[in-house]
Amino acid sequence: MRLAVLFLGFLFINFTIFAQTDENPAVWSHEVHKISDAEYELVFKGKIMDGWHVYSQYTAEGGSLPSEFTFEKAGEDYELLGKTQESETIKEYSDIFEVEETFFKEEAIFTQKIKLLDTSVNQISVNLFYQICKEVCLPVDEYFQISLDGSGFVAEETALDDRSAALGESLKVDFKNKQLLNQNGVGGSDGKSSLWVIFGLGFLGGLIALLTPCVFPMIPLTVSFFTKQSQNRSKGVGNAILYGFFIVLIYFLLSLPFHLFNSVDSQILNTIATNIWLNVFFFVIFVFFAFSFFGYYELTLPSSWANKMDAASSKVGGGLGIFFMALTLAIVSFSCTGPILGGLLGSTTLAEGNVATNLTMGMVGFGLALALPFALFAMFPAWLNSLPKSGGWMTTVKVVLGFLELALAFKFLSNADLVGNWGIFKREIFIGIWVVLFVLTTLYLFGVIRFPHDGPRKNLSPARKLTGIVSLVFTVYLVLGLFNVNQLQLLSGFPPPSFYSVVETESDCPLGLDCFKDFDEGVAFAKEVNKPILLDFTGWACVNCRKMEENVWSDPSIYPILKEEYVLISLYVDDRKELPKSEQFNFKFDSGRIKAIETIGQKWGTFQTVNFNAASQPYYVLLSPNMEILNQAVQYVDVETYGAWLRSGLEKHNLSMGN
Known part of the structure; x- marks a missing residue:
């Protein structure tokens, strides 16, 4: 499978999310107060989603972008009386920009008085540009078409029928003491904590990738190149560290398109986790990845890409040459790292927080884990002697990863089943599939079953036996959960809920x-x-x-x-x-x-x-x-x-x- 195809698939996911936007983090309305025949007061109100904030018109320069109103035909049809006024704001010092920023939370109200120069004017257009932030900042344009005489709404708006209007009003409930909702708020998972978890998953994925046959043999070769080709040891160490930095940078850059396509949808995580066809798409991709790890086919990029990058590194030299060397590693190792990165993407859709930010943290963690050995072994070349020799154990790592990819694939298929109310992958069936997968993993680790790229049969290593025992214990744990002997708390949140069962329960709660x-x-x-x-x-x-x-x-x-x-x-x-x-x-x-x-x-x-x-x-x-x-x-x-x-x-x- 080509990297371009995978990348376009990822962009398709983000584009689909963007296209399914339901609510923005800020919902705007406007009012018109008539002062006299020629003077009016325009009021713009924004209800801001919990956790988000919108910047003031007067926030400090050098920080986030301020809100900005554009009153079309001001000076022709009407004039502005004074500056646009604002409701109460919050001021907070930004460590990033090193300035005190001014912003709104929960609600933003802007007020502008105007005086008509042409009294026949009864409709004006206003554009509001603002930046709304949570974990990332997003620019938004809001367009208002304002009727001064109350004669009608914007032409684009559709009038509701009486039934829709009545049912819509029934959704709005007059709750008392709403100010208590966020008072001394104790709710919500810690966004920073979630990001560090994603970073840790990415780092773990990078460590696993190091053990694959696409990456592991490159460590001594690359380190030896830097230490032997450099004029002195310090130069070699410096080049190896720069090489590691470029590896991290490349994986960071891979996450940037997700920020560009990221939606301002307030239910972005819900959209990803609950879209039936996106979950089916993830399932198919992960199954495809798994069978590549089993050795039935190879996920390779065009060899010309790697050849061109390698040639560029030789011609350019210096820091740019080292960058092309790092890019060559990323391309050559894709057959092993691609499925792991796919798993990382899947993990981000199941985590709290902003998907694009999660993915960036995961990619940085992944790149850092890949880069560390090159820098460390360049600093301490004697450590190279302690590295195990390449061999069949790396094939074992790939196969085990293939089974894990399949297990994660069925999680996405289960999501589609739950949301679509198919009633196919009930809790017992889902756990049963995982039991089968880990039974097969155990049998493979103990040498009972084999795959196409396995070498000749040899005595099992202690590490493989130990891993097989761990897999067997986990299989028994799953079997006990299948018969409700335990509640599978280690997997809490992954299997379908207990009431989604093949056995009829008294309650579907x-x-x-x-x-x-x-x-x-x-x-x-x-x-x-x-x-x-x-x-x-x-x-x-x-x-x-x-x-x-x-x-x-x-x-x-x-x-x-x-x-x-x-x-x-x-x-x-x-x-x-x-x-x-x-x-x-x-x-x-x-x-x-x-x-x-x-x-x-x-x-x-x-x-x-x-x-x-x-x-x-x-x-x-x-x-x-x-x-x-x-x-x-x-x-x-x-x-x-x-x-x-x-x-x-x-x-x-x-x-x-x-x-």
Whole structure:
């Protein structure tokens, strides 16, 4: 398979994500206040998604880009009265730009007074350019077509029918005490922690790549070249370090296109993890990678690429020549590193945070692991003598990686099954497939089965026997989980939830709890029994949702509270099941944009965004039956924090009821 094909496939994934944007991190609306026959006040309001921020018009130079208004035909049809005013802002010193930046969180309001020079003008156009940031910063253009006389909306906007308008209004709930949602926020996984986990996965992938036959033999050859061809040892060490730096740089550069194509979709992770055909695409790619590791075919790039890079390194010389040497290594080693990089890409789609940023961290970790040996062995060439000789053990590494690729492939196929409600890969079937894969891995490691590129049969090395025993133990662990002897907590979030089973269960809710999957039905029951509500925004393909249910909800200190004290309402924002035709409608956001609500997931995803200005899952809210917010919202937290949060909400509810 050609690198270009793989790269275009990755770009296709990002382009598809971009094309499926539902909500922006900031939703804008405008108002017009008439002061006199010629003077008006224009008000622009932006509701900013939780965790994002928009920069002020007056943020310091040298930092992030400021917001900027362009009033078309100002000076011709009307004049601006004074500067555009802003609502309250936040100031914070930026270590990156070394300036104090000014920005908005949660809400941005801009106000501009105008005076008409031509009183017949009744419509003006305004463009707002702004930068919105979370883990990365994204430039956005917002266009307003403003009617001064209230005669109508923008021509492009579509009027809603009465049924859609009524159903849309029913999604908006008048929750009381909404200011509590983010007060002293304890929710959410640590973005920095998630990035370091991805970096660690990338580094681990790089270390594994070092053990493959495409890379390992290159270490002594390359180090010897630098140490022998240089005028002195320090020069050789310096060149080896530069070579390592260029390896890291090349893998970093491979991640940049993902930033260019990255969408401002507030549900980007949800979009990736829940798109059925993207998950099927990942499955096919990973199976293809796996069989290349098994030796049935070779993933190679055109040999002319490597020859040209090698020739360039010889001709150019110096630092640029070393760069081409590093690029040659990347091309030559692709048959081994390509599938590992594919696994890294798959891991980023299952992690918290921004996909492009995750991928960059993973790529840097991967490149660093590849680069370190070249620098270290150049500094300490005597270490080369301790390296094991190349041999059949590297083939063993490739085959084991092939089985791991297959295991990950079925995770993506399982995601497609869950979201599409196919009912094929139930929990027992998924675990059963993994049992088969690791039985085969164990048999291979003990020499029972062989693959095309295996050499002659030899005595098994102690390392291979030890790895085989580890694989056997893991297989037994899976078998015990298959029969519910254990809950497979080491794999929490990977297998389908326990209620998605071939065996009929009393409840289709997590852990056998009673739950409602419709908000109105759950609220009606809560009023009837006078219990507080745990509103759970979740997803079929949400890994952290499964981790919370299996590791936190199942805890003896948590489970009784959920079962006896709360009414659980679980809303699946990635459910692709179509709503009945009578319940499908068009929803109009404050900005005027219209979104078709055709599936259960679209309904509850929009419900979460509109009412809570949030789009990530899991997302938990405590409510009283009369729609009062009882505590701040939380997301992925530990048992102790979650228990204290539940008990605090319960106490507030009981106090309000006079209990």
